[in-house]
Amino acid sequence: MDQFLNNEFFDWIKKVAETIENYEGDKITVVHHNDADGLTSGAILSNFCECIDKKSDLVCIEKVHPAIVEKIHEGKEGEIIFYTDLAGLAAEMIDKIDAGRNSVVIIDHHPAKAIESENVIVFDSEIAGISGDLFTSASTLNYIISTTISKEMRKFAYLAVIGAVGDYHDRSGGVLGLDRYAVEEAVHLGQLKIKIEDVKERYYIKFFNEFADVIAKRLTNLGAIGYENKGYKKGIKACLEGFDEEIVKEAERLENLKKEKFSRALDKLSEGDLHQEKYCQWFNLGDFFSPMGVKAVGEFLQMTKDMRIFSESKYIIGFQNMPDRIPDLGKINLNASKMSGRVPVPMERKIFRGEAPGLDYLVPAASEKIGAFADATHRIAAATTLQKGREEEFIRAFEKLVDDFYRKKLDKQVKPPQTLF
Ligand SMILES: [Mn+2]
Numbered sequence: 001m002d003q004f005l006n007n008e009f010f011d012w013i014k015k016v017a018e019t020i021e022n023y024e025g026d027k028i029t030v031v032h033h034n035d036a037d038g039l040t041s042g043a044i045l046s047n048f049c050e051c052i053d054k055k056s057d058l059v060c061i062e063k064v065h066p067a068i069v070e071k072i073h074e075g076k077e078g079e080i081i082f083y084t085d086l087a088g089l090a091a092e093m094i095d096k097i098d099a100g101r102n103s104v105v106i107i108d109h110h111p112a113k114a115i116e117s118e119n120v121i122v123f124d125s126e127i128a129g130i131s132g133d134l135f136t137s138a139s140t141l142n143y144i145i146s147t148t149i150s151k152e153m154r155k156f157a158y159l160a161v162i163g164a165v166g167d168y169h170d171r172s173g174g175v176l177g178l179d180r181y182a183v184e185e186a187v188h189l190g191q192l193k194i195k196i197e198d199v200k201e202r203y204y205i206k207f208f209n210e211f212a213d214v215i216a217k218r219l220t221n222l223g224a225i226g227y228e229n230k231g232y233k234k235g236i237k238a239c240l241e242g243f244d245e246e247i248v249k250e251a252e253r254l255e256n257l258k259k260e261k262f263s264r265a266l267d268k269l270s271e272g273d274l275h276q277e278k279y280c281q282w283f284n285l286g287d288f289f290s291p292m293g294v295k296a297v298g299e300f301l302q303m304t305k306d307m308r309i310f311s312e313s314k315y316i317i318g319f320q321n322m323p324d325r326i327p328d329l330g331k332i333n334l335n336a337s338k339m340s341g342r343v344p345v346p347m348e349r350k351i352f353r354g355e356a357p358g359l360d361y362l363v364p365a366a367s368e369k370i371g372a373f374a375d376a377t378h379r380i381a382a383a384t385t386l387q388k389g390r391e392e393e394f395i396r397a398f399e400k401l402v403d404d405f406y407r408k409k410l411d412k413q414v415k416p417p418q419t420l421f
Contacts, residue, residue, distance in 0.1 A: 008128040013148050015121050019103045020052055020149070025079050027055045031072060033085035033138070034060050034232050034293055036166025036219035040139040040159040041084040041107070042232075043239035048146040048153055059328045060223070060232045062293045063375070063385065064090040065336070069097045071329050077101045085138035085163075088112030088124045095120045107145065109138050125178070135177025139163025143182055157186035158205045158212075159239055165203065166216035174201035208242060218243065218251040225254040227293035230327045261289055262300050270309055277395060279402040281310060282317040284337075284391050289320050296320060298340035298383055305342045312344040315359070317398070319391045337388045339363075341381065348380045357405045362398055369397040 028049045032042035042058055049056035061068055064087045072081065079102045087094060088108035095117045098104055104120040106112075109132025112124035123145065125136045132138075143160035146153040160182035161175070169175045174194075175183055183203065186192035193204040195211075203212040219239070222231035231254065234247050265285060273283050289296040297320040310316055322336040341359045343351065350356040358379035367374045370393050372386035386394055 006128040006130065009123075009144070012121060012123045013145055016105055016123065016145055017149050019080060019105065019121070023054075023080055023103070025054075027057055027079065029057045029059060029072065029076070029079065029081045031059045031061060031081065031083045031087075034062050034223035034227050035085075035295075036216040036223070037137045037139050037163035038085040039219045039223050039232055039235045040163035040166070040239055041137075041142045043236045044139060044142040044146055044153070044156050044159055045082055045084060045107075046236070047156060047240065048142070048150065051146070051150045051152050058233075058236070060227075060230075061086070061326060061328075062224075062227060062295065063322075064093075065334060065385070066093055066097065067332050067334055068326060068329065069094050071326070071332055073098050073102065079103070080105065082107065084108065084142060086110070088122065088126065088132075091115045091117070091120055091122045107138060107141050108132070109136050109141060130177065134169065136179055137164040137167050137169060139166075140178045140182045143185075144178065154185065154189060155191075157182055157189055158191040158207055161186055161192060161203050162205065162212045162216050162219070162239075165212040166220060170201060170203075170213075173199055210243075215243075217255075218248065221251040221254040221258075222247070223293075224295050225258050225292045226250070228291035228323060228325070228327060258292065258296070258299075261292065261296070262303065265289070265300060266304060266307070266309065274309065275395075276311070277314075277399050279399055280315040280317050280395065282319070282391075282395055284319040287321050287323075290323065294320060294322050294338040297338060298342075298381070301340055301342040302381070306344050310344055312346045315341060315343055315347065315362075315398075315402075317341050317395065321388060322385065335388050336385050337391055339384045339386060339391070339394060341383070343380050351379050357402060362401050365401050366394055366397040370394055 030042055030045045032038045046056040046058055059072060081102050082105050084107045087106045088110040089112055091106055092115050094104055095115060100119050107123045109125045112122055112126050114122050114127050125132045130136055140160045164175045164179035169179050191206055195202045195204055205212055208215055219235045222235035238247050269283055275282050297318045301316055301318050305316055318340050319337050322334050322338050324334055325331050341363055351358045359382035360377045360379045363377050363382035363384050364374040367384045370390050372384050374384040
């Protein structure tokens with residue numbers, strides 16, 4: 001495995017192994033994300049706990065938020081808490097809230113910030129210079145860590161592959177980098193067969209008698225669309241025991257629910273819920289997408305952004321309420337709204353040509369103006385979480401930023417602001 005891994009990995013794995021070895025408690029909390037990569041990661045880690053004779057307590061969350069972290073760490077002392085497929089950027093916040101009470105291991109492949117801490121280990125491929133968007137899923141990282149510590153865990157190579165496919169790491173034709181290592185392991189162990197279809201590899205998983213992309217989609221439906229009803233629990237169970245007919249039906253039902261909700265949301269927009277500003281068009285769906293998780297609004301925009309209902313020369317911004325209940329944690333007063341931004345294709349081109357400011361600049365900047373914090377931001381797709389009720393303020397700040405950009409551009413030919421990422 002050495003040829004695949006950067007040196008940091010070995011240090012991190014050693015630290016994780018030491019943390020586990022010195023641990024006298026009998027329970028490990030595993031906090032995981034709710035898409036296919038997050039579910040397979042949760043399944044791998046819960047089995048890993050079993051392998052090292054510990055009980056696991058799984059907590060599925062959609063986003064890392066201080067109020068959620070507080071609730072998870074509440075009353076815990078001297079325990080181990082894993083965070084996976086999220087929290088790479090939240091190490092500092094988690095460290096602060098935990099205040100040295102527990103050992104925290106963050107295993108993530110999203111952009112991250114390393115921190116100096118006795119109690120918090122950030123195991124993130126991005127810190128080692130490996131793109132988590134291209135070369136490794138969280139499930140692959142979990143596979144690498146757990147198999148390095150316990151060989152028995154190799155029986156779950158197929159789960160690492162499903163997580164990678166769930167995050168679309170096969171989009172260039174097949175998975176690459178560390179994910180490829182998981183595929184090779186799975187082939188070698190007789191768990192997987194590679195089939196070539198058109199321009200793409202597909203990974204047939206013997207355990208499920210089904211292709212990885214089909215399984216990944218089912219898992220994401222269960223975890224993300226069925227989030228508020230704990231669909232992820234059924235997904236994780238299926239990861240380890242297989243899908244029975246009932247779970248397959250449930251995943252299909254959720255897929256249909258999503259389609260129906262999306263089409264009704266489009267109706268609402270055409271009936272007057274879409275507001276027009278000078279530079280953007282926006283809507284607030286409130287609780288309409290419940291019981292789907294907060295990813296729904298982003299996915300909805302991704303699917304509809306080029307439909308005729310939207311003006312092709314304006315940014316599109318959608319809001320949905322974040323529920324004040326985390327299924328595994330109970331009531332938490334988040335009082336938050338999730339904002340998601342996308343742009344129609346002609347606008348995308350303008351942004352890439354530098355003729356219009358990108359969302360990677362506008363969304364964090366507008367968020368800052370109203371005291372919110374932006375999540376993952378890219379030039380043509382971005383999301384942020386803000387206080388409920390401040391949606392219009394966000395729109396005003398956004399509009400002003402675009403306006404300022406064009407004013408400056410008129411003054412002198414300026415390049416659009418560049419961001420750090
Ligand atoms: Mn992931």
